[in-house]
Amino acid sequence: MADNDFDVIVVGAGGAGLAAASEATAQGARVLLLEAGARAGGSTRLSGGVFWASNTSLQRRAGIEDNPDDQFHYYMTVNQYKVEPALVRRYCDLSGPTFEWLVGMGASSPLENLYVSGVDKLPRGHRAERHGEDIADALEGSLSGRSVDLATHTRVEGLVMRDGRCAGVRVGGEEVTAGAVIIASGGFGNNRRLWAELYPSAAKQGALAWYIGADECRGDGIEMARGIGADIAGLNRGLLLMTPGFAEDLEPYLPPWLMHVNHEGRRFIDEATEYSVLSEVLGEQTAGECFAIFDEAARAEAKAHPAPNWAADRLAGFAANGKLKSAATLAELAEELGIRAGALEATAEHYSEDARAGVDSQYFKAATHLRPVETGPFYGARIRPAVVCWTGTGLRIDAEARVLGLDNRPIPALFAAGETTGGFAGPCYAGGGASVGSAVIFGRVAGGNAARLSMH
Known part of the structure; x- marks a missing residue:
């Protein structure tokens, strides 16, 4: 690539990557969005299109009173506090506003598609009319006319480190540089070798086990970040159906x-x-x-x-x-x-x-x-x-979506969101739509923070 100078590079164009690119470009950043598959959308596009949220306009129209405090208490309790509270708190606080953000982009979620998607009593599952296609299309459509280059059929080979900070990626044998990098390359559902290490509950099922997400989810982002000292959170987490x-x-x-x-x-x-x-x-x-x-x-x-x-x-x-x-x-x-x-x-x-x-x-x-x-x-x-529906073991991040190293300090200029990360998913999938919600919410957080850092 002749022009290898971007403000932000996003690895993966699923729900998390698209949300990150949308937020970063909205703040004026020039973004390179790299996708290993043939089109954007990832596992979000393949999903049921449910977004788990509280205090939304849809709930209010249905006469349902809800708030992030109750949502947080429910999620933490049902998961026996075996999750990162800071991530859950950020999710709950942002779930309502992020849902409205998606609706504003054209992701339709009619009143009859509001339902109880968890094991509590409140309807917090907001299903898009065309399921995951709606959410992926809305996010991808938001990039129209913005400063973003999308390259499909492009698998990132590694991260570039300079002076202790993440300065870009290696792709096609070349280095492409940026002020910040966001890893949103999905989980490792399509990598049985990583099952054995990170998701033994799936691995022990042997030949009976199979994966339903995007083929591109091979754990690349997790492995390349571990290669530069990133920590892992949420061992043996995910959703087995x-x-x-x-x-x-x-x-x-x-x-x-x-x-x-x-x-x-x-x-x-x-x-x-x-x-x-x-x-x-x-x-x-x-x-x-x-x-x-x-x-x-x-x-x-x-x-x-x-x-x-x-x-x-x-x-x-x-x-x-x-x-x-x-x-x-x-x-x-x-x-x-x-x-x-x-x-x-x-x-x-x-x-x-x-x-x-x-x-x-x-x-x-x-x-x-x-x-x-x-x-x-x-x-x-x-x-x-x-x-294997999705994997919940991944890179340890903080509430600002910064990737944490083994020393528990943020790796400078490296962010992550979505299924690539760990710490949010607990032993119980507390609400249908929480995985898509996590991808979009933390993708947006990562995109905003990466843009501010790179353009500072």
Whole structure:
């Protein structure tokens, strides 16, 4: 590149990178935006397009009173304070204003798309009309007419350090310099080698595990920053969705009418619980797995919504090819799956009594989701948290999106945002849309700070 002098270089053009470029250019910075894929948007474009926010115009229109203090308390509590409070506080304070910023750019989120996306009682999930496409398009559109060069099919090879500060990147065998660099290259979902080191919960699932995000998310940004002394935060964090291994189809929701038991033959949760919580609780069971048990009557009545693979005809097919185990009796099914037979029989008996009474006396699942388990043949699917939705281990940053070194000091002129970072994601995915929200919020913080630093 003949002209290799930019104010800010942004590595990665997903939600975080686009937000960073938008904010930096709005402040007059000249930006180089580098994207390894064919187009901008990254995993944000592939997402459901939910933004987790409080105190928004959409909430007020719906008559919902909410505020960042309550949002912060909820997030910290549900994650047992195993997150960086400063990052969570910044997120909550900026979530409302950042949502309005997106809406002002054209990301549409109609009133009917406001819903409870976490395990609290307040609707904080704001779903864009065209899902992730809306958010990515709005952010990319905001760059029109601004001083930004977007280079796709361009993978950064490393960071350039001069006099102790990050001064640019290496790309295509050349050095391109800037006053500040922002790493927003996504997570490492498409890098199984890094799973073993940074996300062992995913790695231990072996061949069953697969990743649903952008192919370009290989952990490049994490590794290049570690190479210059950056620290890592949030070991073994991310979101694993549960799967019966029927097919590589993304189905985050399991039918609530199933009866889940562990190897000991006992139920351990309300089967209709939010998938993010169910996945975390499942990890505490023997071998980190459970079994979805149901009978022939339930199979015959099964509908495609909310999980098409659990429709009656699909289940019959999976039973025929062995992906779904079946047996004439519960004792035989228990033997095949490795469950305590007597305990499974007792659990099914109690569950069936509750189903007929319309009251779940153990876990208080809604009566509409109760189905007796008493009419053979019986079916059992092994459920494991093995679909890697996103990774939450990454570069340690502070609330200003500055990358921190192993000495806990900011690496001068180096910022990061989005899935490349760690410390915000806790053991529980507390609200659907928090990952997209984190990318956009901290991308914007990083872009503003990088622009001010580089143009000072």
